[in-house]
Amino acid sequence: MENRHEHERHSNLPQYSHEAKPVFSEQCLKTREKMEDLLEPESGISQQVAIGLNAHIAACSSCAQEYRRMRNLILHLEQLPLVELPTDYSIPVSRKLREMQPAAETEKESQAKLVKAARRAEVIQSQQQSKQNLESVVQATKKIVPLLFLCFMALCMAAGRQYILLSLKQGTAASANVTSSMQSIPIAGLGTWLIAHISILLLHAPEELLSTPTVMFGGLILDIILFSAAVFWVLRYKSINNSLG
């Protein structure tokens, strides 16, 4: 009897006991995580994912309720009406702005201000002009310096080849002189004579070779190749410079 009363008393009390939280499957949790993407046009959710989510929502009553609530929330928010203005606020704002304006200036003050502003504008304009001039000089220098460098390289290469040719000619002539002077000393100068003849052969051959049109043409081709390599290098350097800003 006492137990029954106890039970009734307890059953009339509000239930403050912790309710067991519903246990969601992994699929439910995933769906809830992505649920808003279904309702957000900007989410960019893929069609495949959307189909998967919709399939789960159709099968799971708990997720379906969550989805319905979220959709209704967004619909309610978007359908909240615009509140009408109680008054035209442009009138008091205009009045306040007029009050904030400084007192009317005298004509003399206005003239002085205008002159000052004009002078300042002139100074700014001249500064901008000199800045532009400096900029154009820098740009021109940037273009000219690589070209000058390339010309210098081409000249160096041509002069180098000419110098080698000249050295070979001089060497051959010197060897010929030694040979002719050694002819009067048949035995003692035999060794020297032989060396001189061999050096003539060694030096004359490349000289002849360098003097032929084919090799000269080859030299020109080599120059062009080296020149192109230099141009490529300069352009690459410039592009790296540009990309670095």
Add this chain to the structure above:
Amino acid sequence: MEITDSDLVRQTLSGQTTSYDCLMKRYQKQVYNLAYRMLGNFEDAGDLTQDTFIRAYSALASFRQDASFITWLYKIASNLCIDHIRSRRSRGALSLDKEIEEGREPSSGTPRSSEPEALSLVHATQEAVQKAVTTLPEDYRLAVVMRHLHGMSVEEIANVLDKPQGTVKTHLFRGRALLKDRLGALLDISPDGK
């Protein structure tokens, strides 16, 4: 043909104050609605609308002509709203946020509401939604109001609030989750009453 915002701004800067009146008339309703949804109070919304236009006028020279004027206004208005909410909180006023934190229902501050019994179920739900919006933390509230009540894109909101788009998306997600939890079973009613 309607004069563009940038033309009106240019005219205002050259001294034609009537052009600024046109700009105010064009956008005051949107600014007022943003303020009302943020503050949940008509009087404060009116004051904030006026402050927004006064601030905008003072800073008009810094307005970039290629930018959107309404986005720029929203930026000023949202900053003022946040300042207003924070100052209200620091003054010790019992804010709606605090009421919710303390587990009480926020009191209705809307003059248009009549007795709940007289309202339709949908209207009552909308009232509850509006009240719940005004209880959100200010960052979430701004994101939700701009996205769902003003139809702005996440990118536009990010521009207005000077925040990354990811942060705005997070604020939207958390704001909607809070609203869903607070409104609970009320959301079983769809806006068309079904």
